[in-house]
Amino acid sequence: MHRIKVKVVEDALDANATIARANRDDFDRHGMTVVNMMSSPGAGKTALLEAGLRGLEGVRAGVLEGDVQGSYDADRIAHLHIPVAQIQTQNGFGGECHLDANMVRSGLNALPLDLLDLLIVENVGNLVCPAEFRIGEDKRIMVTSVTEGEDKPLKYPLMFRACELVLVNKIDLLPHLDFDLDLFLHHLDAVNPGARKLLVSARTGDGVEEWREWLYYTAQGAKATA
């Protein structure tokens, strides 16, 4: 059974690459920087988007939300008066555990692309498959919570290796956890020595200014800061 499946995944990934290139061409035509944001369920992607986009001046940002079903995160972003569209992977896509280039493409016409400098795609919460599907993005970033344990870079190396920025969230909880931050950073360095790391707390605001700066410079295409 798995032999058949692997063959089909390869076909799907080839088609994905073709559609990702078409997305890339559209993003370039609109002069838009696109960030693919990934994490486990509940690591805090939406909370960090709310914190980072609130007060982000000089950048016209939009958000494309990916969820299996519902529009809870999109509703939260909409409260910031930022253009947002929702992709439900349940409807028409079979309940997929990730976004692919085709799903992203289907959501683009719900956004005013001509009016955006920066589009953030909030992927489905999952540390495996989202890293396997390029969507035509400029940058891939991830959120990891200190509540998830130090071993996650070793158990999900493809995800941690795919990202150039790792937001280590919920650092306000560190005093209440048996989490060894140095050991986590050591594991992260082992799988992705070049990754930029930001220690943040969406709850207290720690590190949010640096995260907002990253969004600002990324939207300017100032890759030197990444």
Added chain:
Amino acid sequence: MHRIKVKVVEDALDANATIARANRDDFDRHGMTVVNMMSSPGAGKTALLEAGLRGLEGVRAGVLEGDVQGSYDADRIAHLHIPVAQIQTQNGFGGECHLDANMVRSGLNALPLDLLDLLIVENVGNLVCPAEFRIGEDKRIMVTSVTEGEDKPLKYPLMFRACELVLVNKIDLLPHLDFDLDLFLHHLDAVNPGARKLLVSARTGDGVEEWREWLYYTAQGAKATA
């Protein structure tokens, strides 16, 4: 592209059902109760297994660990001197984000099935796909951490609906979170009113005695207590 994919998933699920039935027959022949344990990455499946299996008297338990790669969790369980085998979904299975019946079958001959009353299969950390693949188990259970937010039953209803026991873990962190436990339980009731819920902390031991009792009575096949 997604049309082709949906077709193949249906074929794969049919094959999965066939192999799950074969697993089921084997489990029955060995007089073994099998539990499929699921959660997000880092919710605490392994920590709760360590806590619950330590001191579980009168039950001969074994564990089958599923991970994309590595054997970190299996090594932790092995320290308890409990039979454990590791399935790596990376090797030969294409890096799958879940276990299916075939993967479980491939791991069974690494365990002394004749000597076990209870087999716990610790699935890959993921709230989407593991719920879609039966493995021939008696019971499906899940761990959710209070750090993941109240909205998870609404965003991942298939997973929360699939399970008859929901372990709500890390309750020692409640004083430090903006987590509304009543709202979470309300959302859980909305998608799965019949689920049994246990509030636990693998760190402090809160609720672990009840979790161990659940394991004991499940191994006895005392379904009335579930």
